[in-house]
Amino acid sequence: MKDNYILTAESVTAGHPDKLCDTIADSILDACLKEDPNARVACEVLATAGKILAAGELRTTASPDVETIVRQTVQRAGYDCNYHVEVRLHTQSPDIAGAVDGDTLGAGDQGIMYGYACWETVELLPAPVVLANRITSLLTTCREEKLVSGIGPDGKAQVSVQYAFGVPERVDTIVISCQHDADKDPDELRGELRRLVIDRACHDVRI
Template structure:
């Protein structure tokens, strides 16, 4: 049975990603000086103006103008001619109370250093055995294209490129496995004086061929490069950017549902971020332990409560040892699912988040939620 799945990725210069990077850079600076910082930072970027807003409770006051200027410069945008609005205030005392004094403690259960969830919500993690990264192949290839596009620009391999860009990859699946590359779309911002045919040839040779090695194009693969014909004006000058508007790019594309909570700009007491990282950690270890070839883990939390109100595992019929409800029970046994436990297990008080903001939060070995270090514990729990 044939199916087609399409995954998307965008470069760091895309206006939405620019906002995500600024928000996570604000978070990182707060954590670098105060690991207990509570941050919920949102960014909007449009022509000539950037707005940074949200709630921050920290012993450090982030130097937002310096952060914004540094991010713009690092990405490759001009730092002049832009107005900056900074609209930050402290976290709501009601939310802070629910996090600091969770429901269980208010009901007389002594929890010591436990934290309540910073919000309600549903978080989804996914893993599969299609790639060494335990990610869907289409997703990984889309991210490799945009990463290659950025590297070709920054290293001078293709000097005509500008920071904005996006990629889309459609893969044909046969009986649940990737069989052939159907369509590739690449849109790359460029200088006004570029020769389109020369740019297209450079993009094919220096970006697409390396990025698509895992499933090379065949004679029927459609490759569309700058299908609009011209892409000179880009970034926030062309399109308003906003944090949290690339949820499926950040996660698993069409291969798994999304709980709805954005990641960037939030500290780890916000379980829509930390819970999604934990769900991915669990799913990857289940697949790495050969307990399933595909796995989706869903967690749900209530604000001010320590334990998740739901833990669900779905292996889509690929489980090898026990049923999905058995894996869900093993998950509760092997993994610490309270907010404090997640923060401790994944070391989420470190300033590591600006690196997550572009090319996906999952499938990159340098993040702690990608470690396959619970394989034996899971196997022991179910065997």
């Protein structure tokens, strides 16, 4: 193990486009499973200027109202509904169905996951992960409770922690990306985020 190194983690708010699209896809899946526990759902969502596209394959007896699901999810994330929703969901292809049915199951998708539990925090997660999640949670609270004016739903935090012999020693760098109004004073916003987000998130660590 290296005696001195830095680990970095990132977290995003509910209004970040990546998170928003994942939440919409999850909500479509939930709606299908609520009506049909055996539903097969492969749904991808894309968001761009003025449009949200939900596409993929379904095999289910459920009939989810996809456009309503999209609009409700987007509204919960903090956005208005001034956009077009396009739905391109069709029946699951026979080739895919054949691979995931029967006694011998194939893989419908593949992925590599990396992560670990540890004793660094009470959450049993690495310190950079916990701090990044705290920051985005507080950022959302500041917007929803109007503690900070002029900020939007899209936000991201990146936290780098310096380690010595496997133990977190200090926070090296914190980067916050925050959607805000064009006339929001940068120095004012920086001070508010330091006081209401960073200081609260890192109250029990050394910066």
